[in-house]
Amino acid sequence: MKCLKNGVVQFDGSAYIGGYASAVGPKENDGRYGGKFDYAADSTDFGETSWEKSETFLQKTAYNIAMNKVGGKEGSDNCEISVLFGGDLLNQCAATSFTMRDIDLPFSGIYGACSTFAQGLLLSGVYLSAVDKTDEQRNVNVAALSSSHFCTAERQFRFPLGYGGQRTPTAQWTATAAGCAVMSTGIIPHGNKNNIHINGGAFGAVRDMAIKDVSNMGAAMAYAAYDSIKKYFGESKTAPDDYDYVVTGDLGLVGVGIIKELFTRDGVDTTNFADCGEMIYDIATQDVHSGGSGCGCSAAIMCAEFFPKLESGEYTRILFGGTGALLSPVTSAQGESIPGICHVVDLGIK
Amino acid sequence: MKCLKNGVVQFDGSAYIGGYASAVGPKENDGRYGGKFDYAADSTDFGETSWEKSETFLQKTAYNIAMNKVGGKEGSDNCEISVLFGGDLLNQCAATSFTMRDIDLPFSGIYGACSTFAQGLLLSGVYLSAVDKTDEQRNVNVAALSSSHFCTAERQFRFPLGYGGQRTPTAQWTATAAGCAVMSTGIIPHGNKNNIHINGGAFGAVRDMAIKDVSNMGAAMAYAAYDSIKKYFGESKTAPDDYDYVVTGDLGLVGVGIIKELFTRDGVDTTNFADCGEMIYDIATQDVHSGGSGCGCSAAIMCAEFFPKLESGEYTRILFGGTGALLSPVTSAQGESIPGICHVVDLGIK
Numbered sequence: 079m080k081c082l083k084n085g086v087v088q089f090d091g092s093a094y095i096g097g098y099a100s101a102v103g104p105k106e107n108d109g110r111y112g113g114k115f116d117y118a119a120d121s122t123d124f125g126e127t128s129w130e131k132s133e134t135f136l137q138k139t140a141y142n143i144a145m146n147k148v149g150g151k152e153g154s155d156n157c158e159i160s161v162l163f164g165g166d167l168l169n170q171c172a173a174t175s176f177t178m179r180d181i182d183l184p185f186s187g188i189y190g191a192c193s194t195f196a197q198g199l200l201l202s203g204v205y206l207s208a209v210d211k212t213d214e215q216r217n218v219n220v221a222a223l224s225s226s227h228f229c230t231a232e233r234q235f236r237f238p239l240g241y242g243g244q245r246t247p248t249a250q251w252t253a254t255a256a257g258c259a260v261m262s263t264g265i266i267p268h269g270n271k272n273n274i275h276i277n278g279g280a281f282g283a284v285r286d287m288a289i290k291d292v293s294n295m296g297a298a299m300a301y302a303a304y305d306s307i308k309k310y311f312g313e314s315k316t317a318p319d320d321y322d323y324v325v326t327g328d329l330g331l332v333g334v335g336i337i338k339e340l341f342t343r344d345g346v347d348t349t350n351f352a353d354c355g356e357m358i359y360d361i362a363t364q365d366v367h368s369g370g371s372g373c374g375c376s377a378a379i380m381c382a383e384f385f386p387k388l389e390s391g392e393y394t395r396i397l398f399g400g401t402g403a404l405l406s407p408v409t410s411a412q413g414e415s416i417p418g419i420c421h422v423v424d425l426g427i428k
Numbered sequence: 429m430k431c432l433k434n435g436v437v438q439f440d441g442s443a444y445i446g447g448y449a450s451a452v453g454p455k456e457n458d459g460r461y462g463g464k465f466d467y468a469a470d471s472t473d474f475g476e477t478s479w480e481k482s483e484t485f486l487q488k489t490a491y492n493i494a495m496n497k498v499g500g501k502e503g504s505d506n507c508e509i510s511v512l513f514g515g516d517l518l519n520q521c522a523a524t525s526f527t528m529r530d531i532d533l534p535f536s537g538i539y540g541a542c543s544t545f546a547q548g549l550l551l552s553g554v555y556l557s558a559v560d561k562t563d564e565q566r567n568v569n570v571a572a573l574s575s576s577h578f579c580t581a582e583r584q585f586r587f588p589l590g591y592g593g594q595r596t597p598t599a600q601w602t603a604t605a606a607g608c609a610v611m612s613t614g615i616i617p618h619g620n621k622n623n624i625h626i627n628g629g630a631f632g633a634v635r636d637m638a639i640k641d642v643s644n645m646g647a648a649m650a651y652a653a654y655d656s657i658k659k660y661f662g663e664s665k666t667a668p669d670d671y672d673y674v675v676t677g678d679l680g681l682v683g684v685g686i687i688k689e690l691f692t693r694d695g696v697d698t699t700n701f702a703d704c705g706e707m708i709y710d711i712a713t714q715d716v717h718s719g720g721s722g723c724g725c726s727a728a729i730m731c732a733e734f735f736p737k738l739e740s741g742e743y744t745r746i747l748f749g750g751t752g753a754l755l756s757p758v759t760s761a762q763g764e765s766i767p768g769i770c771h772v773v774d775l776g777i778k
Contacts, residue, residue, distance in 0.1 A: 079558040081510045081568045085534025090560065128762050160431045161631045168756065169519040171539045175634060175754035179767045184435025184631035186547060186771075187754070189521045189537040197536060201551070208429040208558035210440065218431045234758075281511045281534035284525060404525035404537070406518065408584075412478050417529045421536075 079207035080278075085306075086313035088278035091428065093206040095199075095259050095274040096157075096219070096266030099143035100381035101136045102374075103228070103254030109359040109370075114382040115255075116143045122229060122254050133166065133173040133227035134180075136256040136374070140381075141181060141223055144258040148219075148266045157219055157260065159183050161205060163198035164223035166373050167191060167231050167252070174223065183221075192299075192328055193282070195257055195377035196400025196421040198222025202261045203276040203423075209263050217264035225256035226372025235292070235407055248294040250330040250371035253358055257377025259385070271389040272427040278314065280422040282306040284404065288415045292405060295416070296333025296355070296368055299401040302418035303329060304340040307399045310422045311346075318350055322393040325384060326420075327376025327400050328355025330369035354379040376400055388427050398423045429557040435631035435656075436663035441778065443556040445549075445609050445624040446507075446569070446616030449493035450731035451486045452724075453578070453604030459709040459720075464732040465605075466493045472579060472604050483516065483523040483577035484530075486606040486724070490731075491531060491573055494608040498569075498616045507569055507610065509533050511555060513548035514573035516723050517541060517581050517602070524573065533571075542649075542678055543632070545607055545727035546750025546771040548572025552611045553626040553773075559613050567614035575606035576722025585642070585757060598644040600680040600721035603708055607727025609735070621739040622777040628664065630772040632656040634754065638765045642755060645766070646683025646705070646718055649751040652768035653679060654690040657749045660772045661696075668700055672743035675734065676770070677726025677750050678705025680719035704729040726750055738777050748773045 080088040099116040107118035117139050124139075126132040141162075150157025162181070165188040166173040178185040190197040202220045209218045229239060231252035237243040260266075265273050285302035303326050311317055318324050329337060334356055338348040354376040355369035380398060387393045400423070405416040430438040449466040457468035467489050474489075476482040491512075500507025512531070515538040516523040528535040540547040552570045559568045579589060581602035587593040610616075615623050635652035653676050661667055668674050679687060684706055688698040704726040705719035730748060737743045750773070755766040 079560055081559055083508070085511055087510075087558075130759060130762065158433070160437075161435055165539065167520075169758060170517075170541065170754065170756035172754070172756040172759050175756075175767050175769075176759065176764070178634040178769075179636050182633055184633055185769065186551065186631050187539040187769075189515065189539045191520065201536065204558050205554055208437075208554050209431055210429055281536050283532055283534055284528040286529050404520060404522070406520035406522040406525075408519060409480060409522050409526065412480065414526070417525050419525075419528075419535065419537075 082313040084309040084313055085281035086310055089203045089207045089276055091275060092263045093203040093276040094262050094265055096262045097144045097147035098259040098381045098385050099140045100378040101139040101256045102378055106253055106255050106358060109364060110357060111382050115378060129227055129229040130172060133225050133230050134176045137173060137177040137223055137225045138180060140256040140258040144260050148260050159219050159221050161186050162221040162223055163188050163201045165189050165194040166225045173225055190419060190421060191402030191404055192371055192373050193400035193402035193419055193421045194224040194373040195222060196398055196423050198224060199259060199276060199423045200279045200421050206261060206263050211263060217262045219260060219262045221258060221260045223258045224373040224377045226252050226374040228252045228254045231372060245367055246293040247367055248332050249367045250295055250355055250369050251366035252372040253370045253375035255374030255378035257374060257381040272391050274385055274388045275426055275428045277424040277426050279424055280306050280310045282420040284417045284419050286415050286417045290415050292410050294332060295371060295403040296330040297336060298403050298416035299418035300329055300333040300336035303399050303401045303420040304337050306420035306422050318347055321395045321397045323350050323352045324397045326353045328371040329353045329401055330355040330371060332368050388425060395426045398425060432663040434659040434663055436660055438628035439553045439557045439626055441625060442613045443553040443626040444612050444615055446612045447494045447497035448609040448731045448735050449490045450728040451489040451606045452728055456603055456605050456708060459714060460707060461732050465728060479577055479579040480523060483575050483580050484526045487523060487527040487573055487575045488530060490606040490608040494610050498610050509569050509571050511536050512571040512573055513538050513551045515539050515544040516575045523575055540769060540771060541752030541754055542721055542723050543750035543752035543769055543771045544574040544723040545572060546748055546773050548574060549609060549626060549773045550629045550771050556611060556613050561613060567612045569610060569612045571608060571610045573608045574723040574727045576602050576724040578602045578604045581722060595717055596643040597717055598682050599717045600645055600705055600719050601716035602722035603720045603725035605724030605728035607724060607731040622741050624735055624738045625776055625778045627774040627776050629774055630656050630660045632770040634767045634769050636765050636767045640765050642760050644682060645721060645753040646680040647686060648753050648766035649768035650679055650683040650686035653749050653751045653770040654687050656770035656772050668697055671745045671747045673700050673702045674747045676703045678721040679703050679751055680705040680721060682718050738775060745776045748775060
């Protein structure tokens with residue numbers, strides 16, 4: 079792994095994504111990518127007795143499907159996972175902790191708000207780069223997992239659902255979704271497909287543009303996304319046209335407008351920019367205001383749209399900038415602004 | 429890096445701890461290690477206007493002192509940090525996010541409850557192992573940072589301080605403390621001292637012994653500590669007498685009793701076991717019941733006691749098992765038991 083400036087790393091080409099899966103709720107499956115998710119249910123509780131357990135259920139479902147895809151059954155050595163990087167939006171990352179209680183794996187909890195999936199992919203790439211390949215006679219595997227649930231997030235960050243609170247036009251809808259990727263130092267056979275690999279990425283620095291409106295996360299995160307992606311372009315000597323898409327997750331309509339304006343001022347063409355928050359719902363008909371958000375939103379869209387199209391060869395390179403708003407209800411109640419972060423992952427095929 | 433089973437990793441000997449610092453409040457400085465901390469104040473608010481800001485202040489103080497020790501001033505390239513792994517106990521890891529707003533560095537947020545400092549050291553070791561040394565003409569540096577604050581933790585996990593709630597005998601006192609370590613692929617000159625390096629460690633798996641008493645974290649975490657440390661002994665083919673101390677952080681009196689009993693049943697000698705929660709206060713006189721806890725407790729004790737004694741040569745090898753209770757107030761209110769985790773770090777001198 080080469081360590082360039084500004085948190086940018088370049089891997090040595092041995093961080094393959096072997097299997098991946100998404101699991102979503104009904105509203106997400108009614109959106110633009112309906113039918114493309116590995117699992118979708120008709121209710122948002124998934125038969126569980128609390129919203130927190132429902133979110134854990136989504137995580138476990140995504141994990142199990144991803145593991146089945148790489149031929150590793152739970153508890154078997156078929157595809158032993160050396161560490162799972164996982165997190166969610168709940169206080170103390172509780173959805174993931176309770177998932178890991180049932181999935182008996184070495185676990186490193188991470189917190190990056192909605193950037194968690196990108197952060198997990200990036201840490202997985204670092205871990206796999208560290209493996210001494212001359213020493214290992216076997217593939218070393220790791221996993222990244224993240225989730226969000228509309229009902230756990232609303233109560234925690236805004237109001238209990240029963241209040242029927244009005245949402246502002248800039249608000250985003252937290253996706254009820256989870257995504258999991260299983261990564262490996264070697265190629266895990268999975269049919270006649272391209273192998274996705276992680277070329278590198280960038281750990282983001284916190285950027286705070288003094289936005290205090292907790293219903294406008296897109297504005298709070300847009301500059302962090304611009305900052306990290308611009309640094310990655312600079313250090314890696316790439317530009318948007320080196321990628322099929324430069325995908326943020328999840329800026330929503332407001333944030334996308336800002337990041338495009340910032341890059342346009344620099345003379346950078348943004349026509350191939352996309353955003354998971356803009357993609358996951360049909361914004362015109364699903365009453366989600368500025369779009370989707372949540373750790374599960376970009377995780378599910380990567381697993382349902384971008385990873386499959388990399389495997390099929392329709393896309394050859396994607397730059398994924400996972401964005402997170404690092405506020406807490408306490409800090410916002412104390413009058414603080416919202417710090418933003420963006421972790422960048424450079425995905426290609428081999 | 430060699431990846432053994434059960435989350436155990438062994439680094440290639442290029443993860444040096446170059447500088448480190450601790451910062452604490454008055455009660456901690458009145459404890460058994462008073463005077464050994466790099467920073468201590470007479471009040472717990474450190475002149476800030478909220479407890480959350482006070483905790484952020486502690487983090488920044490520990491970071492700045494650690495950086496000064498390695499000759500890296502804030503904003504200079506003297507000791508450029510490629511990524512900082514940091515976290516705390518607050519919802520959404522808010523103390524760390526706001527620290528990183530002021531410290532302009534690539535940031536990877538982590539959550540391991542009171543195991544966070546051990547987790548940060550371990551991830552730092554992984555990162556430094558990944559660096560291509562043949563390619564780099566310079567040291568690559570990373571940092572680990574964690575904190576806790578009695579007043580933020582009490583309100584969030586238990587009751588507002590003004591309630592004057594009674595504490596049970598098994599309760600631990602969340603330390604008002606922070607610790608920071610700066611690590612490097614190369615030796616950072618720091619006088620005529622031994623160089624501490626991270627030999628390896630283990631990412632823990634979640635263990636839940638069905639403990640539901642949120643005032644008995646020691647009991648909830650003890651089995652996780654036993655499990656991770658036992659696995660590390662097994663995979664690394666070491667035993668307690670290979671180390672000066674096997675240090676957990678923070679089981680407190682109750683948890684220490686349990687882990688010692690578990691190892692004793694296995695015929696393992698536990699005479700050189702120590703626990704940061706048992707160490708940080710004078711339990712007999714400071715009314716802390718079962719001892720100390722919090723992400724800052726083990727961080728401060730490692731930086732004030734074990735790291736200096738490794739550098740001086742008084743100790744040559746320490747096994748550090750950072751323990752975390754991965755509950756949230758919401759999950760406990762819903763009747764869930766407390767999942768525990770323990771990340772292990774094997775520290776030596778070179």
